[in-house]
Amino acid sequence: MKRYKQFNKLVVNDFYTDVWNHPAHNHNHFEIIFIAKGTGVHYLNHKAIPYKTGHLYLLGPEDEHEFKVHEKTRFIYFKFTKFYLDTDDVDNPALWNKDVDILLNSEQRNKGNLIKHPEDENLIQNLLYLIVSEYNRNVILSRKIIFQFFKALVVILKRNLVEFESKRVRDNMGSKIEKILEYIELNIYDPKMLTHKKIAEYFNLSPNYVGIYFKEKMETSLKKYTQEYRYALLKQRLENGQSNNKQLAYDFGFVDESHLYKFIKKVSGKKIRDLKYN
The missing domain is CATH 1.10.10.60 (Homeodomain-like)
Incomplete structure (x- = not known):
């Protein structure tokens, strides 16, 4: 199995494709993958998960995956190494680290789309569009601005995970x-x-x-x-x-x-x- 290596702390990709040319692989970094448009199947750790517009995935270094595109798809990738998670630019490192822990250790990462609130699809999409724009501009303070957008993205994803867990517990209140x-x-x-x-x-x-x-x-x-x-x-x-x-x-x-x-x-x-x- 191929392993992709990334040495920059952050790489952002925004592209359309109707053919997926990357066989099953893993990485040395984390990836947030947003489906801005299109449909298909995401093969994540040997599970086939249908994807559609508005879905979002968070992959860790050991996760194996590939896509099969059914309808021409716009992918937005936010790829970051462990060093991007440093706390130099956060006001409350303890809280930031806990939020990151919740995301990286959530069992829901292996189950598919992480967005549970339909209203958050547009919010996340707009955040990622802003990140892509600022990343491509690459002017003074761009990286700091992107990190602020990333912090907002983490909080939104945390809200969705908490909502999922709360629903799971409510559904099992007898237990x-x-x-x-x-x-x-x-x-x-x-x-x-x-x-x-x-x-x-x-x-x-x-x-x-x-x-x-x-x-x-x-x-x-x-x-x-x-x-x-x-x-x-x-x-x-x-x-x-x-x-x-x-x-x-x-x-x-x-x-x-x-x-x-x-x-x-x-x-x-x-x-x-x-x-x-x-």
């Missing part, structure tokens, strides 16, 4: 474990909120019952589940080179960097430097 899992996801950056006692208080249950019930439904302990979840987010952040160690410790609610190092060593058996920039 207590779904509600507990949602609570954990919402509080994963604040370990004080993930104790048996806090979860029991939130759901008006006894701490002992919470632990027993969770293990029965998930076949693992509550403590182990939350530790592995936090570690997965940390590992993603470290591999993408998004944050320094001090920022990571702050974002994930550790007392200091030393506490962060001990957590990673305990859960994975590895040192923090072993996880960086793989």
Whole structure:
């Protein structure tokens, strides 16, 4: 399988085609792909997903994909490396990193179109048109302006993912474990909120019952589940080179960097430097 490599932090492509000339491949970067016009099939990780005007996909480096075009299609590609996610141009790095985590770790990325609000199709389309225009102008401050548009795009996609997850939970309101899992996801950056006692208080249950019930439904302990979840987010952040160690410790609610190092060593058996920039 071919692997495309990109060395610039950001590349934007806007093109029409009626024939797709790229066989199944993956990349060393991330891609936001917007279907501005056209229909066809997107083969994403061996799944055939019909696409149409207004659909948007977010691919990670290990995602394998290709398109089969049925109707001449206008693709807009926003391709960025892990270094584009640096926090130099954001007012609140902790919040920015959390928003990025939500996108990059969402299971919905592998299921197809990420836009759940029809009203957001036009909003995203207009943002991407502005990005294409500014990218092609390439004048003073263009890159800063594009990054501001990108931040808005991330927030809009987050809104759609949150809406999808909320609907999923509403559809499963009879399932207590779904509600507990949602609570954990919402509080994963604040370990004080993930104790048996806090979860029991939130759901008006006894701490002992919470632990027993969770293990029965998930076949693992509550403590182990939350530790592995936090570690997965940390590992993603470290591999993408998004944050320094001090920022990571702050974002994930550790007392200091030393506490962060001990957590990673305990859960994975590895040192923090072993996880960086793989």
